[in-house]
Structure formats: C-alpha cells, structure tokens
Amino acid sequence: MQQEPTRRQRWERRQRRRSIAVAALSSTTALVAVVLAVPRLPGYRKVRAAFFDGEIFVDTFGPLARAFLYDLQIFAWCAPAILMSGMAIALARTARSPALFPLRVAATVYTDGVRGVPVVLWIYLIGFGVPGLLQSRTWSNPVLWGSTALIVAYSAYVAEVFRAGIESVHESQRAAARSLGLSNTQTLRHVVLPQAVRRVIPPLMNDLVSLQKDVALVSFLGPVEALRRAQSFKSSLANFTPYVGAALLFLCVSVPLTRLTDHLLQRERRRMSATAIR
Amino acid sequence: MKLRLRGVRKSFGSKVVLDGIDLDVGEGAVVCLIGSSGSGKSTLLRCINLLEPLDDGVIELDGLDIAEPGLPPDPIRRRIGMVFQSFNLFPHLSVLDNVALAPRKVLGVPTAVARVEALELLARFGLADKAGDFPDRCSGGQQQRVAIARALAMQPELLLLDEITSALDPELVGEVLDVVRDLRQSGMTMILATHEMAFAREISDRVCFLDAGRILESGPPQQLFGAPQHDRTKAFLLRVIDAGRLER
Ligand SMILES: Nc1ncnc2c1ncn2[C@@H]1O[C@H](COP(=O)(O)OP(=O)(O)OP(=O)(O)O)[C@@H](O)[C@H]1O
Ligand SMILES: [Mg+2]
Numbered sequence: 001m002q003q004e005p006t007r008r009q010r011w012e013r014r015q016r017r018r019s020i021a022v023a024a025l026s027s028t029t030a031l032v033a034v035v036l037a038v039p040r041l042p043g044y045r046k047v048r049a050a051f052f053d054g055e056i057f058v059d060t061f062g063p064l065a066r067a068f069l070y071d072l073q074i075f076a077w078c079a080p081a082i083l084m085s086g087m088a089i090a091l092a093r094t095a096r097s098p099a100l101f102p103l104r105v106a107a108t109v110y111t112d113g114v115r116g117v118p119v120v121l122w123i124y125l126i127g128f129g130v131p132g133l134l135q136s137r138t139w140s141n142p143v144l145w146g147s148t149a150l151i152v153a154y155s156a157y158v159a160e161v162f163r164a165g166i167e168s169v170h171e172s173q174r175a176a177a178r179s180l181g182l183s184n185t186q187t188l189r190h191v192v193l194p195q196a197v198r199r200v201i202p203p204l205m206n207d208l209v210s211l212q213k214d215v216a217l218v219s220f221l222g223p224v225e226a227l228r229r230a231q232s233f234k235s236s237l238a239n240f241t242p243y244v245g246a247a248l249l250f251l252c253v254s255v256p257l258t259r260l261t262d263h264l265l266q267r268e269r270r271r272m273s274a275t276a277i278r
Numbered sequence: 279m280k281l282r283l284r285g286v287r288k289s290f291g292s293k294v295v296l297d298g299i300d301l302d303v304g305e306g307a308v309v310c311l312i313g314s315s316g317s318g319k320s321t322l323l324r325c326i327n328l329l330e331p332l333d334d335g336v337i338e339l340d341g342l343d344i345a346e347p348g349l350p351p352d353p354i355r356r357r358i359g360m361v362f363q364s365f366n367l368f369p370h371l372s373v374l375d376n377v378a379l380a381p382r383k384v385l386g387v388p389t390a391v392a393r394v395e396a397l398e399l400l401a402r403f404g405l406a407d408k409a410g411d412f413p414d415r416c417s418g419g420q421q422q423r424v425a426i427a428r429a430l431a432m433q434p435e436l437l438l439l440d441e442i443t444s445a446l447d448p449e450l451v452g453e454v455l456d457v458v459r460d461l462r463q464s465g466m467t468m469i470l471a472t473h474e475m476a477f478a479r480e481i482s483d484r485v486c487f488l489d490a491g492r493i494l495e496s497g498p499p500q501q502l503f504g505a506p507q508h509d510r511t512k513a514f515l516l517r518v519i520d521a522g523r524l525e526r
C-alpha cells in the first residue's frame with residue numbers, strides 16, 4: 001500500500017534534491033576550472049611528460065605493486081606490535097601504585113624522549129646503529145631494525161593517545177566500579193579501558209595512517225619497497241611517473257583506512273544511542 | 279550486620295571535613311544524614327565505603343575495623359553497596375550488563391546466571407523492558423533505579439545512598455523514592471544522605487544532622503524535625519522550610 005508522504009517527508013525530499021543539485025553544480029564548476037586552467041600553465045607540457053607518462057606508468061606499475069606488498073607486510077607486523085607496546089607504556093604511565101613509581105618515570109622519559117626526535121632519525125639511529133654495535137651477520141637484517149625503529153617511535157605516540165583516553169574517563173566511573181568490589185585491575189580492564197579505547201579510535205587511526213606512509217622510510221636502510229623501487233625506476237627511466245604510481249598505491253590503503261575509521265565511529269555512536277538488539 | 283563509627287576524622291589539606299563522627303547503625307535500620315551543603319555527608323558515606331581513606335577513627339563492620347590502614351578494601355566494599363547522585367552507570371555496557379558485571383567479575387557467577395539474576399532485579403524495579411538498552415537511552419529516574427539494582431546485585435549488607443534524587447527532575451523523584459521504600463520493607467540496612475526532608479521524616483529510624491563535620495544532633499525523625507534541640511538545627515530546618523522542602 002502506498003502511503004501519502006507527510007508534510008515533513010515532502011519537505012525533506014525537496015531539500016535533498018536541492019542539495020544534490022547544488023553539490024553537482026559546484027563540483028562540475030570546480031572540475032571544469034581545473035581542466036581548463038591547468039593546461040594553460042606555462043610548465044604544463046613538461047610536467048605532464050615527466051609525471052604522467054602513460055606508457056611508463058603501465059610498465060612500472062606491476063613491479064611497484066609487488067614492491068608495495070613489502071610495505072604492507074612491514075605495516076602488518078608493526079601495527080599490532082605498536083598498539084600493544086603503546087598500551088603497555090600508557091598503562092605504566094597511568095599506574096597509581098607507589099611500587100610502580102620507577103616504571104612511571106621510565107615511561108614518561110620514554111614518551112617524551114622518543115617523540116622529541118624525528119621518526120626518520122630513529123630509522124637511521126636504530127637501523128645503522130644497532131647492527132653496527134652487534135657486528136653479527138644473522139642480526140643485520142635492515143627490515144628487522146627498520147621495523148624496530150618504527151615500533152620504538154610510534155609506540156610513544158600511540159602511548160600518549162591511549163593515556164589521554166584513560167585519563168578522560170571520569171573518576172566517578174572508577175568510584176562506581178570500586179564500590180561494587182571490583183579490584184583496581186578489574187576496574188581498568190572492564191570499565192576504564194573499554195571507554196578509553198573507544199574514545200581514542202580516531203586519533204589512533206590517524207597515527208596508523210601516518211605509520212602506513214612512514215613505512216617507506218625503511219627504504220633508507222636498503223630494502224627495496226615501493227618508494228625505493230620508484231626511485232630506481234626514476235633513475236633508469238629519467239621520469240617521475242613511477243613516483244605517481246607509488247603515491248597511488250599508498251592512497252589505495254590510506255583512504256579506505258580513513259573511511260573505515262569514520263564508519264566505525266558512526267556505528268559506535270549509533271550503537272551507544274540506540275536500542276541494542278541481542 | 280552492625281556498623282559502628284567512633285571518632286572518624288577526615289581532612290582535605292588543611293580543611294577539616296569530618297571532625298569526630300560517632301554513629302551506630304543496626305541491622306535493618308534506615309539512617310538519614312541531613313545538613314547543609316559542604317557539611318560532610320558525601321565524604322562520610324565515601325569513608326564508610328573506603329573510597330576515601332580516614333585520617334583517624336574506627337569503622338567497625340560486625341566488629342571488624344575496616345578502617346585499619348593496609349586492610350585490602352575490595353572484600354569489604356563488596357559487602358557495602360553505594361548509589362551516587364550522578365548515577366555513574368557504565369556507558370559502554372547495556373543496562374543488563376551494568377547490573378551483571380560485578381557478580382560476574384567479583385563473585386565469579388557464570389554470565390548466563392548473572393544475567394538471569396540481573397533481569398529479575400530489573401523486573402522488580404519495573405525495568406525489564408530496558409534491559410537491552412544503553413544507559414543514555416534511559417530517563418534519569420530509570421538510570422538511578424538501574425544504579426540501585428546494580429548495587430543490589432552484589433547482595434550488600436549495607437546500602438549507602440548519596441543524594442540519589444538530587445540530579446532528577448521533580449516528576450522522576452517519586453519513582454526512585456518508591457524503590458527505597460520497597461527496600462526498607464524488605465529490611466535493607468541503609469544510610470542516606472538527602473535533601474528530601476519529607477522523605478527523611480517518613481522513611482528513617484534515625485536522622486543525623488551534620489554540621490561542619492560533626493553530628494550535632496541525632497534522634498528519631500519526630501524528635502529531630504518536631505523538637506530540634508540546637509539552634510543550628512533549628513536554623514537549618516527553618517531554611518529548609520523556606521525553600522519549600524519541608525512542611526511546618
Ligand atoms: N576530594 C576533595 N578534595 C578537597 N576537598 C573536598 C573533596 N571532597 C570534598 N571536599 C570538601 O569537603 C567538604 C564536604 O564535602 P561533602 O561533599 O562531603 O559535603 P556534602 O555534605 O555532601 O555537601 P552536598 O550537600 O553539597 O553534597 C566540602 O567543603 C568540599 O569542598
Ligand atoms: Mg554530597
């Protein structure tokens with residue numbers, strides 16, 4: 001049975017049509033402006049030949065994509081390690097027991113110290129320094145130490161994100177949990193952390209997106225991942241198009257990651273303010 | 279259950295908040311704490327529940343001095359329930375899981391059993407249809423009833439209620455007070471801090487008037503409200519009457 005739309009529904013439909021029309025018009029205008037204006041710039045031809053050579057793009061994209069799998073692998077083992085050690089450092093920093101005072105100090109020094117140095121320097125320091133110290137063939141793998149450097153650096157950032165989350169949970173939540181007889185650890189585990197982690201998902205995902213890009217820094221130590229591959233293509237072909245290919249590959253991961261964050265957040269918001277069906 | 283306080287003292291920095299409190303609460307008794315804002319009612323309740331450490335004094339629960347520094351607080355806290363002015367429900371858990379959490383984690387009750395028992399408690403307070411909702415979908419009155427159910431799920435011997443209706447719209451106060459009446463009927467031992475004077479008069483066996491960290495005067499409600507002894511008690515009650523919280 002077709003129901004007559006309500007006055008509100010008719011108004012909303014009109015509004016929706018209007019916004020779609022406005023959005024379409026403004027997007028087309030912007031696009032046309034770019035398409036017409038950019039080719040008129042003086043260096044357009046040169047840049048197009050240097051960065052957007054279709055043939056080179058097609059030839060190099062396959063090898064680049066294979067090299068990019070290396071980036072993904074490094075990301076795939078660094079991310080969980082960073083989340084775990086970041087959480088451990090955050091817990092150490094927020095520990096209240098006096099017995100854990102040295103741990104608290106160490107965690108504070110760590111986060112402050114590590115964040116004070118650019119990530120790329122950590123890659124150099126650990127990636128060249130540690131194998132240099134060890135002087136051992138078996139332990140000289142650059143990917144191992146590159147990954148370690150990423151974990152060392154990013155743990156500090158992620159720890160601060162977690163700490164902010166933990167401290168944002170109001171004291172009265174702890175009081176309520178403790179008054180029910182939950183121990184300090186149980187309170188942390190079942191009351192504080194679930195709320196803290198939910199609150200910091202957006203900044204956490206931001207850090208993961210930057211990590212996904214900073215994986216390319218490991219190439220400074222030698223491993224041939226996407227960025228390094230693109231570099232060698234650039235040298236041999238005297239063309240920048242491979243860089244564009246590499247950029248596209250990174251975008252293929254970071255854009256969905258960002259969208260996923262938004263989606264998770266939205267779902268969480270709906271879940272918290274809607275009747276749960278279980 | 280028998281609670282006995284002697285010489286309880288508590289300061290925050292140089293500010294003395296509890297200045298030698300003596301109080302006895304017997305099994306099934308309902309004691310109301312009244313007094314102006316800042317007189318130390320909340321602090322006293324938090325001390326009894328060991329949420330604040332005492333500076334000095336004795337709190338005996340069935341002869342055991344629970345204020346003994348160094349005594350593990352968790353086994354004692356689970357014997358004493360507390361309900362807060364601002365509900366303090368856990369926002370990430372459904373109403374049902376709010377109630378079932380402590381029995382599951384503290385007493386080790388299997389989840390399925392804990393949920394059934396939680397649902398029974400909720401049903402008792404007319405909240406069965408709210409079980410699957412998250413707290414922020416409940417009205418203030420419903421949230422506070424859930425908070426009471428959550429405290430009761432641990433089967434406490436003593437329930438501390440800290441101005442549990444102060445954050446509620448006037449029309450929601452009644453449903454929460456009904457729950458307290460119901461608890462009194464069932465013989466629950468309770469200490470209430472409250473600004474609801476009419477309710478204190480109706481429900482309590484004894485009323486204590488707190489003033490600057492001391493129990494200045496205490497007695498059965500007819501006596502304390504009908505024939506207060508101290509000038510400060512009289513002045514407080516007159517202010518309360520002026521504010522429309524108590525009939526003459
Ligand atoms: N954590 C704290 N740190 C410092 N001062 C505090 C703290 N908690 C309470 N106080 C102070 O202790 C005094 C008593 O507070 P309390 O909350 O016990 O009063 P109350 O009788 O419950 O008042 P109200 O009726 O407003 O709830 C107040 O002056 C308050 O400022
Ligand atoms: Mg108070």
